[in-house]
Amino acid sequence: MGKAHRSKRPKGYIDWRPNDKWEPILDNVKSVLRENQTYAPGSSLTVRQIFYALVGQYGFDKTEQAYNNLAEMLVKARRARLVSFNEIIDIGGTTGGGGHGYANLDRFLRGLGSWATYYDRDQFQAQPFHILAFCEAEGLVNTAGEMFGKYGVKLTGTGGFASLTVNHTLAMDIVRRDKPTIFMHLGDFDPSGVSIFESMSQDIGAFVADELGVDFDEETGETECDDDEPGFRPVRIGLLPEHIDRWSLESAPPKKSDSRSANWVGETTQLEALKNPQLRSIIDEAIEPIIDWDQVATQQAIGEREDEWIEDNLKPETEEFIKGMRQRVAESDLYDTDGDEE
Numbered sequence: 001m002g003k004a005h006r007s008k009r010p011k012g013y014i015d016w017r018p019n020d021k022w023e024p025i026l027d028n029v030k031s032v033l034r035e036n037q038t039y040a041p042g043s044s045l046t047v048r049q050i051f052y053a054l055v056g057q058y059g060f061d062k063t064e065q066a067y068n069n070l071a072e073m074l075v076k077a078r079r080a081r082l083v084s085f086n087e088i089i090d091i092g093g094t095t096g097g098g099g100h101g102y103a104n105l106d107r108f109l110r111g112l113g114s115w116a117t118y119y120d121r122d123q124f125q126a127q128p129f130h131i132l133a134f135c136e137a138e139g140l141v142n143t144a145g146e147m148f149g150k151y152g153v154k155l156t157g158t159g160g161f162a163s164l165t166v167n168h169t170l171a172m173d174i175v176r177r178d179k180p181t182i183f184m185h186l187g188d189f190d191p192s193g194v195s196i197f198e199s200m201s202q203d204i205g206a207f208v209a210d211e212l213g214v215d216f217d218e219e220t221g222e223t224e225c226d227d228d229e230p231g232f233r234p235v236r237i238g239l240l241p242e243h244i245d246r247w248s249l250e251s252a253p254p255k256k257s258d259s260r261s262a263n264w265v266g267e268t269t270q271l272e273a274l275k276n277p278q279l280r281s282i283i284d285e286a287i288e289p290i291i292d293w294d295q296v297a298t299q300q301a302i303g304e305r306e307d308e309w310i311e312d313n314l315k316p317e318t319e320e321f322i323k324g325m326r327q328r329v330a331e332s333d334l335y336d337t338d339g340d341e342e
Contacts, residue, residue, distance in 0.1 A: 016080040022073055026082065028058045029074070033087045040276040043146070044089035046139035047071045048272040052250050056273075062250065089142060105334065109326050116315045121303030124152035126295040128227065129180050131287070132170065134158055136187035136196055137271045140279070144186065147283045151291070153184075160192075162200050171207030171232075180231040184286060189239040190268035191260030201234035208232045237286040238279075239271050249273040 018026045032053040036045055045053075051067050054060035060070070077083040102108040131153045135144055138157035145155040158166075174181040183201065187193035198221075205221025212230060216223040225231030244251065251267035274282070 012079070013081060014076065014079040016076045017082075018073065018077070025054070025058075025060070025070070026073070026077055028054055028060075029077070029083065032057070033083070036276055037087070040143075040280065043143050043276050044087055045143075045276070046089055046137070046272055047074055048139065048270065049275070050074070050088070052270065052273040053275065055250050056248075062252065089139060105329050106326055109322050109329065113319060113322050116310055116318045119306065119310055121299055121306060122152055123296050123299040123303065124291075126299055127179075127292055129182050129233075129290070130174075130177055131182050131184060132156075132174075133184045134162070134186070134200070135271075136160070136185075136193055140186075140272065143276060144279060144283065147280050148287075151287050153287070158196065158200075161196050164203075167200060167203040168207055171204045171211065174204070174208050174232055175211045175230055177230050179228060180225060180233055182290075183232065183234040184237050185234070186238050186271060186282070187236070188268065188271050189241070189244060190270070191254055191258050191264045193239070193271070194236075195260055197234070197236045205232050205234070235286070238282040239269055239274070243274075243278070243282060244269050247274070247278050 017023075029050055032050055033045065036043060047070065048067070051060070051070055054070070055062045060066060074083065074088060078085050078088065102111070131148075131151070133148050133153050133155045135141055135155055135157050136159070138159040141155055141157035148155045170183075183204065185197045185200070187196055201221030202218065203221070205216045205223055206218075208231070209216035209223050212223065212225065214223050214225055214231075216232070221232065221234050223232045239249075243249065249269050250273050251269045254261035254264045254268045
């Protein structure tokens with residue numbers, strides 16, 4: 001039988017301290033993380049965001065090798081518990097499958113006791129539009145998703161070009177709505193980042209226009225529909241040249257390996273060059289001006305009245321019902337053993 005290969009990389013926690021070269025760099029990393037927590041408490045940074053912060057604030061080498069070395073150092077620093085795992089986010093962790101169940105019927109009934117408090121009215125349901133938000137950088141989805149989430153908007157990461165299936169599914173969802181859909185996209189300011197947005201917009205727009213029997217702009221993908229009808233309005237909210245100028249973001253020449261670079265003029269900038277407060281500004285500036293805040297206030301007021309009704313009516317009746325059901329289970333012959341039902 002062949003011998004299993006064993007990786008030489010450390011596993012679990014390790015005893016490690018940076019050498020003289022990396023100690024000041026690690027100190028700079030900690031400063032970047034502290035700054036992020038000051039402006040965006042509880043949020044995380046990707047390794048590339050930390051990299052760009054070090055380049056801009058501390059003169060760290062702006063090379064791919066330097067980035068790789070930094071990533072390796074941060075792995076060790078987290079394993080050595082010198083940096084919190086929660087402050088740095090990695091791409092990955094998608095799951096599928098798995099099981100679900102309760103230990104017994106009594107546990108299930110006790111769980112029902114909290115469902116009456118789960119109600120939360122959608123404050124943005126009455127807006128005259130629906131927002132679809134997509135982000136090229138999957139590593140930013142959790143952080144940016146929380147920023148979109150306060151407006152009731154779900155964010156999806158593509159990690160590159162979206163598939164035909166994704167574009168068609170989105171188009172069919174847009175067609176079924178009774179109001180326009182605004183497609184907001186966050187991506188790198190480089191040939192591929194711009195192309196990803198244009199490709200998705202044109203493809204989705206073509207599907208929507210064909211399904212609705214309307215005209216659309218073949219360059220932008222926007223469909224020609226009335227404001228109170230299904231339609232598609234794509235908007236690239238970032239990264240834009242004005243953002244790069246406003247915050248003096250780190251830039252680099254376009255990659256020669258990207259075939260789209262031939263027609264690109266000027267430098268490129270990665271979305272992850274943004275700090276979290278800057279990312280929040282982009283999202284807020286894109287959404288807040290178009291929100292009907294009177295409708296939000298109306299939905300909030302309705303939600304408060306609904307919460308009061310639940311507290312006065314549904315919650316006490318639910319608690320009484322569950323209490324009775326638990327008693328009936330306890331008195332039944334459902335279980336023929338003396339297992340722990342608590």
